[in-house]
Amino acid sequence: MDFGIKVGTPEKQRGACAVIGIFESRKMTESAKVLDKITQGYIKSILTSGDMDGKVNTSLLLHNVPGTHFKRILLIGLGKEQEFKEKTFLGAINSIFSTLQKTAVTDVMLFLSDFPIKERANEWKISQTVIAAINSLYQFDQLKSKPENNPGKLRKILLCIDNRSELIACEQAMQQGLAxxxxxxxxxxxxxxxxxxxxxxxxxxxxxxxxxxxxxxxxxxxxxxxxxxxxxxxxxxxxxxxxxxxxxxxxxxxxxxxxxxxxxxxxxxxxxxxxxxxxxxxxxxxxxxxxxxxxxxxxxxxxxxxxxxxxxxxxxxxxxxxxxxxxxxxxxxxxxxxxxxxxxxxxxxxxxxxxxxxxxxxxxxxxxxxxxxxxxxxxxxxxxxxxxxxxxxxxxxxxxxxxxxxxxxxxxxxxxxxxxxxxxxxxxxxxxxxxxxxxxxxxxxxxxxxxxxxxxxxxxxxxxxxxxxxxxxxxxxxxxxxxxxxxxxxxxxxxxxx
CATH class of the missing domain: 3.40.630.10 (Zn peptidases)
Structure with a gap:
């Protein structure tokens, strides 16, 4: 699995899948708001329909969202905004990869600003995301006569940050997570x-x-x-x-x-x-x-x-x-x-x-x-x-x-x-x-x-x-x-x- 760090916001990005966070009561994160704007309210209409309410670890995969350069958008529930902590973050990350491993998605983009945790910098989020992603792929079937050999198709993960000055530290955190x-x-x-x-x-x-x-x-x-x-x-x-x-x-x-x-x-x-x-x-x-x-x-x-x-x-x-x-x-x-x-x-x-x-x-x-x-x-x-x-x-x-x-x-x-x-x-x-x-x-x-x-x-x-x-x-x-x-x-x- 390949990982990368990128500086940027959703409107200029493209790929197979973007992950966007939604808090409870259908409150959109900043990335969700950006995508909702360029899709002329499409994200909000999905939320209003009741298909996603933002409850913790719920998810909804959208296809062919108009106006974006993504083939899919995964909405991930983050629970109550005031209660979003480390445990919620780790649960959300694990839910993201568990969901994506069941799809044909080959690459995914996450926007770290969607996951606000007090006293936790982007470096921490990156290392934990890398560990969770590799853990989601792990399976031990080498002693079986017919290995399951079904690790999913996800092969590339891009983690987006807002501040270029953090790039070196974030890349180091990525390498530490990999190790x-x-x-x-x-x-x-x-x-x-x-x-x-x-x-x-x-x-x-x-x-x-x-x-x-x-x-x-x-x-x-x-x-x-x-x-x-x-x-x-x-x-x-x-x-x-x-x-x-x-x-x-x-x-x-x-x-x-x-x-x-x-x-x-x-x-x-x-x-x-x-x-x-x-x-x-x-x-x-x-x-x-x-x-x-x-x-x-x-x-x-x-x-x-x-x-x-x-x-x-x-x-x-x-x-x-x-x-x-x-x-x-x-x-x-x-x-x-x-x-x-x-x-x-x-x-x-x-x-x-x-x-x-x-x-x-x-x-x-x-x-x-x-x-x-x-x-x-x-x-x-x-x-x-x-x-x-x-x-x-x-x-x-x-x-x-x-x-x-x-x-x-x-x-x-x-x-x-x-x-x-x-x-x-x-x-x-x-x-x-x-x-x-x-x-x-x-x-x-x-x-x-x-x-x-x-x-x-x-x-x-x-x-x-x-x-x-x-x-x-x-x-x-x-x-x-x-x-x-x-x-x-x-x-x-x-x-x-x-």
């Missing part, structure tokens, strides 16, 4: 693959391919390498699987080698049965998405490489399956982590923190500016925040606020939960330094408390994406989150570096 969307698509593809295909070895191969294409440095540590490093916690999870575990490391250099990197650590459990603490059979197929943290790291690395951001970035992915077998770790086992801390494994289904803790210790060797781990870690986070919001905990309030701000900027929001020392007592063990679970209460927080014991040497934040990484039901599939949040955070960091 984020491409990163999300990679993340979605990896998450949606069947777990017999997307194994730890497959993830390692994809990382190496990404490194080759975008001139990154890739290192893959095998189980024997992890044994030498003393990663007893990570290897305890891998023990029950026939698939060999991998520790995948990708390095992107956008600054001098003297600059310390930002490190992303993504949980890569390519399938999670729960191990000996076996999960219920219902919906266990969705545990192929338990590598979504890993997928988001790869997607973010792709986005950063495409934009050539001025940051040094390291992605670390501990990848394994969690399977029950005669070799599998048992509840009650005690293992020694790379940090030297011993862990009593009370529940083998709390495996994500066991692989992350060794990866977080491994991150120390990079002398990181900050470390962010991303993991589908706890069902408790889904109960607390639902499927809309990512859980955030951090040992550094400034870092937490920066991540929250990035999520707000790209409509990929997170919410901060406390990480107070009082919660640490829930992880006490009679037989080891720490237990891997803390009981029924505050499960999301105690999981982060566990990880915090391995992050004392650097600034660290934890993103629990258990509720946001994928959708269930008829729309089952990876969401591509939190690639937008992470990428926007890194865009901001690159501006600080410059």
């Amino acid at each position: 984020i969307a491409h990163g999300m698509n990679l993340t979605k593809d990896l998450g949606n693959l069947a777990p017999n295909i997307c194994t730890p070895t497959y993830l390692a191969t994809q990382a190496k391919n990404l490194a080759k294409t975008h001139k990154l440095k890739a290192s893959i540590l095998e189980e024997k390498d992890m044994e030498k490093l003393g990663m007893g916690s990570f290897l305890a999870v891998a023990r029950g699987s026939e698939q060999p575990a991998k520790l995948i490391v990708l390095e992107y250099q956008g600054l001098s080698k003297k600059e310390d990197p930002i490190v992303l650590v993504g949980k890569g459990v390519t399938f999670d049965t729960g191990g000996i603490s076996l999960k219920p059979a219902a919906e266990m197929d969705e545990m192929k998405f338990d590598m979504s943290g890993a997928g988001s790291v790869l997607g973010t690395m792709l986005a950063v490489a495409e934009m050539k951001l001025s940051v040094n970035l390291v992605g670390i992915i501990p990848a394994t399956e969690n399977m029950p077998s005669g070799k599998a770790t048992k509840p009650g086992d005690v293992v020694t982590s790379m940090s030297g801390q011993t862990i009593e494994i009370l529940n083998t289904d709390a495996e994500g923190r066991l692989i992350l803790c060794d990866a977080l210790t491994y991150a120390e060797r990079y002398n990181p500016k900050m470390v962010i781990d991303i993991a589908t870690l706890t069902g408790a986070c889904v109960i607390a925040l639902g499927n809309l919001t990512t859980g955030l905990m951090s040992n550094d309030d400034k870092l937490a606020q920066e991540l929250l701000a990035a999520g707000e900027q790209v409509a990929d929001r997170a919410w901060q939960l406390p990480l107070w020392d009082e919660y640490q007592d829930l992880l006490k063990s009679n037989f080891a330094d720490i237990a891997n679970i803390g009981g029924r209460t505050a499960g999301t927080i105690t999981a982060a408390c566990f990880l915090s014991r391995f992050t004392k040497k650097y600034r660290w934040a934890h993103l629990d994406i258990a509720g946001t990484a994928w959708k269930s039901g008829k729309d089952k599939g990876s969401s591509g989150r939190p690639v937008p949040l992470l990428t926007q955070f890194l865009i901001t960091q690159s501006k600080i570096s410059n």
Whole structure:
């Protein structure tokens, strides 16, 4: 799909389709007024007839509108003008592309002045529109014997602005939107693959391919390498699987080698049965998405490489399956982590923190500016925040606020939960330094408390994406989150570096 930015108003434009906004009570936007004038009241007559009243996300496609250079005009309902906010904008944009994908429209023109949002510049609207457009085309049918192969005919989107002085900034926003969307698509593809295909070895191969294409440095540590490093916690999870575990490391250099990197650590459990603490059979197929943290790291690395951001970035992915077998770790086992801390494994289904803790210790060797781990870690986070919001905990309030701000900027929001020392007592063990679970209460927080014991040497934040990484039901599939949040955070960091 091609995108372009254009300076201009509707009366001088031409194309296959123009999108015009209508507020409730049939109030026309400025673009609608312009077209109504040159069509000698045609738009107003349509509204007066009652076919379009401007209610939110309603639409009406007009053909052969007299006096214009457009073959079609799509009227899109924007709801009440005084209530038009970010959510309404995103809903309208998604409605536009959902409608157009069902038509033969090949190119479309949107006038950004039709979508007034306080405190949101055209750059924000452009990046969000690009992401929504590419998302509307996404479909995962590569494992079907007869792919649907019906992505629609829409191939070109022109976004019109009024002020030429904004052109450079808007074009940059368009490129950022494209990079984020491409990163999300990679993340979605990896998450949606069947777990017999997307194994730890497959993830390692994809990382190496990404490194080759975008001139990154890739290192893959095998189980024997992890044994030498003393990663007893990570290897305890891998023990029950026939698939060999991998520790995948990708390095992107956008600054001098003297600059310390930002490190992303993504949980890569390519399938999670729960191990000996076996999960219920219902919906266990969705545990192929338990590598979504890993997928988001790869997607973010792709986005950063495409934009050539001025940051040094390291992605670390501990990848394994969690399977029950005669070799599998048992509840009650005690293992020694790379940090030297011993862990009593009370529940083998709390495996994500066991692989992350060794990866977080491994991150120390990079002398990181900050470390962010991303993991589908706890069902408790889904109960607390639902499927809309990512859980955030951090040992550094400034870092937490920066991540929250990035999520707000790209409509990929997170919410901060406390990480107070009082919660640490829930992880006490009679037989080891720490237990891997803390009981029924505050499960999301105690999981982060566990990880915090391995992050004392650097600034660290934890993103629990258990509720946001994928959708269930008829729309089952990876969401591509939190690639937008992470990428926007890194865009901001690159501006600080410059």
